[in-house]
Amino acid sequence: MGQIEHVIAIPSAEELIARAQAMIPALREQAEAVEEARSVPAATIQAFKDAGFFRILQPTRWGGYAMSPEVFYRVLMELGRGCPSSAWNLMILGIHQWEFGKFDQRAGDEVWGADPDILVASSYAPCAKVRKVEGGWMISGQWPTSSGSEHAVGGAFLGGRVLDEQGNIVDVRAFLVRREDYELIDDWYAVGLAGTGSRSLRLLGETFVPAHRSHSIVEYKLGDTVASYRLPFNQIFYGSVSAVIIGFANGMVDLFVEHMVPRQNVFVTGSPAQNPFVQEKLGNAVLLIRSARARVLQCIQESMGYAERGQLVPLDQRVHYFLDNQAVARDCFSAAHMIFKKSSARGVFLRNPLQRQLRALLVAANHITQNEDDTSAMLGGFLLGQGVPPGVFELPQLQ
Incomplete structure (x- = not known):
């Protein structure tokens, strides 16, 4: 073309x-x-x-x-x-x-080619059964939680592991399949983010994916392209999840302030807005959210600096950036829970939008991009000379 x-x-x-x-x-x-x-x-x-x-x-x-x-x-x-x-x-x-x-x-x-507004869905969980064939790959399988998939007529990126003859993982790849190659399963019933339409996706059979419609999602190398596309896949994807989570938390702060400013106490005179304990929780909640926001922006700004200089983002920095992003949901959910506790019984009603933001944070905190426990250990191990688990940032070196 x-x-x-x-x-x-x-x-x-x-x-x-x-x-x-x-x-x-x-x-x-x-x-x-x-x-x-x-x-x-x-x-x-x-x-x-x-x-x-x-x-x-x-x-x-x-x-x-x-x-x-x-x-x-x-x-x-x-x-x-x-x-x-x-x-x-x-x-x-x-x-x-x-x-x-x-x-x-x-x-x-x-x-x-015909319409640049077409959207593509995804589910990067490596659920595919993959085999290499001439000119590309044959894949089959079913994937969970493909958010917004009903709006994506351009197909979907699907994850899969590539194994060698001994069963070792030698690559993790994304495969871009066409919309006509899969069906959607309406199975998204969740405690939060219930409106995302995150349905499961199932290929109709073993499907051929040409080589030019697949790429490694762990390999990282400089390409002949503009700076913004020289960044690591996992870091950019994880940062996007962290960014929207910060929005959820700030939305909860917005609602809390709107509800509290005009509110009057029931048992004593005065307003909750005058209560030093309410003030303290709100102040500390905002501090956590702003700190998370600052980390996310610092990570992308520093990374873009490397890319604009034609350099790879160094591994020692990427390990830090990984945790900087993955701890966002922990901090934002902690902040949201602080102020939710101060909303009293009014906050528990489904008509109160505070609970919607809290439930969204609860679900987002369980996303794989927000696994700060494992990532904290990974950073600590790296700093103690134990290296990085293969497949996280680069392809494993098989012996």
């Missing part, structure tokens, strides 16, 4: 963030209905498209802005304040545009 270039006007990062902030009231208003429907409305996905959010990370070849992931993170931090499920869908469906920047261009041409 020949060269594809879409000439567009690129908004500034500040304009994109302002658009996200302007959407918060409408997103908040629809959040309950989104959970009840267990799906984000097509109109919301279209509004995100119209705002340019799906183009932030998309390569310019297909009409994107090719911006730093930091811009995407900042947009997610705002949208998460409104409707957690809607923001989560943007996060999952929007990060794939960045992935195409690290990919063989033929894959992007096939997906976006």
Whole structure:
């Protein structure tokens, strides 16, 4: 296929963030209905498209802005304040545009050649049964929790391990399959983020994936591309999850302040806003959230600095960045729980949106990208000279 270039006007990062902030009231208003429907409305996905959010990370070849992931993170931090499920869908469906920047261009041409607004779903859990064949791969299997998959007509990235003859893992790859190759299973009934439509996905049979539609998700090397696509896959994906979680937590702070400022005590005179214990919990909660936000932004800013200088992000820094991102949900959930306790019995009613933000944080904290326990041990082991487990940052060196 020949060269594809879409000439567009690129908004500034500040304009994109302002658009996200302007959407918060409408997103908040629809959040309950989104959970009840267990799906984000097509109109919301279209509004995100119209705002340019799906183009932030998309390569310019297909009409994107090719911006730093930091811009995407900042947009997610705002949208998460409104409707957690809607923001989560943007996060999952929007990060794939960045992935195409690290990919063989033929894959992007096939997906976006006729329509650069087409979306692609994913489930990176390495569930595929994989075998190498001439010209590509044959895969089969079923994958869980493909968020926003009903909106993705361009197919899905599916994870799978590649084994050698002895059964050793030699690679973990993503395979881009076509929409007609799989079915969706409506099985997403969750305590939080209930509106994400995170259905299971099942291939209809063993499916051929051409070599140009697959890439390693653990291998990291410099490519001949712009700086934003020279960053490690896992770090950018994990950072996106962390960014939207920060939005959930800040949304809870917003709601808590709105509820508390006009509220009056029942048993004594005065307002909870005058209570030093309420003030202390709120102050410490905000500190935790701001600290998490600062870590996420520092990680991406430092990483972009390496990429812009034509360097790989050093392994010793990547180990720190991994934990910096993975501890975000722990900190944000702790912050949210602090202020939820101070909302008293009013906070437990389903009509109170505070509980929706808390439940979203509870579920997000269980995402694999937020496994701070294992990652803390990994960082400690690395600092003590024990190295990094193979497959986390680089391919294992088999003996």
